Amino acid sequence: RYINATTLAKAVRIEEHLIREKVISGYMPKETMIAIANIIEREDEYRGVYGDTYEQRWYEDIEKEILKSGKMVGEHLGAIGILRMQQVLKNINERVNERFYGWDVTLGVLFNLSTSDKSDTRSPALSIGGRYSHPISWSSQINSFLNVSTPFDSTFFKDVRGELGIDYIYELSNKINFIGGYRLNYTKPNVGDGYADHFLNGSFIFYMENSINLGINATLASYGLSTAKRTDFRTSVTLQYNLF
Known part of the structure; x- marks a missing residue:
């Protein structure tokens, strides 16, 4: 079976940014990373349901999974956390190669x-x-x-x-x-x-x-x-x- 694992690679890149920015205290559990990857993969579904403002709900659901991991410093990702996440998901100034x-x-x-x-x-x-x-x-x-x-x-x-x-x-x-x-x-x-x-x-x-x-x-x-x-x-x- 040939599997596209790009969304999981994006989840890992987001995790690296959040650790570097001290938004989370350490590496998140495997279950959290898989859940985040599944949300990333469903971007088209979010766009179809919520229209032009889908990104807000998309980011919120990713944030909820990070919060459930117990690794978040504080109760929200904050501006820098959302910015780093957006850079990865929208290929802004960086790119995650297909996996x-x-x-x-x-x-x-x-x-x-x-x-x-x-x-x-x-x-x-x-x-x-x-x-x-x-x-x-x-x-x-x-x-x-x-x-x-x-x-x-x-x-x-x-x-x-x-x-x-x-x-x-x-x-x-x-x-x-x-x-x-x-x-x-x-x-x-x-x-x-x-x-x-x-x-x-x-x-x-x-x-x-x-x-x-x-x-x-x-x-x-x-x-x-x-x-x-x-x-x-x-x-x-x-x-x-x-x-x-």
Whole structure:
């Protein structure tokens, strides 16, 4: 089973902020963290029931769970507690990367409806895929996937295309992330030898102000047929603004 555990990671980030600001006296019980994560996950439900002012009730219910833990210093989170909670939940000046846990396997059929030029589309193909994710800690995560396809025609399992990917994500701080990744694209045509393209990349992502992200990226690529292999090293700097 493939589980999205991002809301629990957000609950942990909120806890870290509240401890640092001395809003709570220490780490909260596991049951409290799970309850907070469940409330965070129900954001759309709160929005549907309470409309534009849903955030007030959303934050209040999180505050009630924190109060029940017995770790709150005082009777309310206060302005700084609400501010820190809002920064995490709304990705203001920081970001919690998506967290996943577990694995799944898929089996399906690929159809190419059109091409970028006037060439014929490929035959429908058998597609087999899988993915696996494991959080190493609250600040790091490994994600991987594998996809293989082969057409349903006379080249079945003679013409094969595959893609393998592994990513490592490490949160250096609440505003700086490191992402390292490897990609392998394998092509085995019906006629001729197969070949593999390799891509190794690393990126530092800086979350600057609200929806503005600065990225520093480097990629080492080795691609092409074995008789004409090419190797490139590329660097780039990106500035991203998220409209929504």
